[in-house]
Amino acid sequence: GSNHLSQTVIEFKKSVETNDCRKPELLVECLTPDFRGDHDCVERIVKSGLDVFAHNIETVEEQSMDVLRHAKQVRPDVVTKSSIMLGLGVTDDQVRNTMEDLRAANVDCVTLGQYMQPTKRHLKVTRVRDAGEILAMGGNRQGTRFPIHCYVLWCEVRTKLENSS
Numbered sequence: 001g002s003n004h005l006s007q008t009v010i011e012f013k014k015s016v017e018t019n020d021c022r023k024p025e026l027l028v029e030c031l032t033p034d035f036r037g038d039h040d041c042v043e044r045i046v047k048s049g050l051d052v053f054a055h056n057i058e059t060v061e062e063q064s065m066d067v068l069r070h071a072k073q074v075r076p077d078v079v080t081k082s083s084i085m086l087g088l089g090v091t092d093d094q095v096r097n098t099m100e101d102l103r104a105a106n107v108d109c110v111t112l113g114q115y116m117q118p119t120k121r122h123l124k125v126t127r128v129r130d131a132g133e134i135l136a137m138g139g140n141r142q143g144t145r146f147p148i149h150c151y152v153l154w155c156e157v158r159t160k161l162e163n164s165s
Contacts, residue, residue: 002041005030006048013049027051029081037063039070046074052109054081057098069105080107086134087115087125095137112137 009028016026029052035041046053053071057064064082072080082102084095095112102110112134117125 001033002035002038002044005032006044009045009048009050027079029054031055032067034063034067037066042067042070043074046071046078050078052079052081054083056083057102061098061101065101065105068102068107072106079109080105081109081111082107083111083113085113085115086129087127088123089126092137099137 009030013028028050030045030048030050031054032042032045034055053068053075055064055067055071068080068082071078084090084098086095099110114129114134115123115125116128117123
């Protein structure tokens with residue numbers, strides 16, 4: 001698991017640099033599982049040289065938050081990211097509370113994805129949110145603010161990267 005992912009990041013970055021096609025806008029993001037909470041696995045990935053450590057909130061939310069917090073502790077400069085799927089019954093309060101928890105874990109970027117039923121055999125959409133509703137979710141609540149840059153994607157990575165250069 002983590003050995004394969006970290007080696008892939010290392011080899012990809014070597015390949016890009018060897019082929020002299022490194023561009024500032026080319027970032028390497030790795031979407032990871034929770035590794036059953038194994039911090040050594042998280043560290044291996046974070047130290048591989050990636051630019052964005054992504055981990056989505058899973059069934060054991062406390063473990064997911066711990067993984068994200070640990071990634072940031074190991075390498076404070078790495079961008080941390082998570083995602084929340086909308087349209088499968090999650091309430092607005094649940095989304096906001098999760099966003100507050102992510103902010104408390106120093107997560108830099110969150111994406112909101114709208115689930116759309118691919119076929120009649122798949123789960124039905126419980127609610128489709130329009131762009132205005134999604135944008136409003138990024139608003140200020142108890143000091144929590146994630147700037148929104150586009151529909152179903154809001155993130156402060158752009159600001160963070162611009163400030164670091």
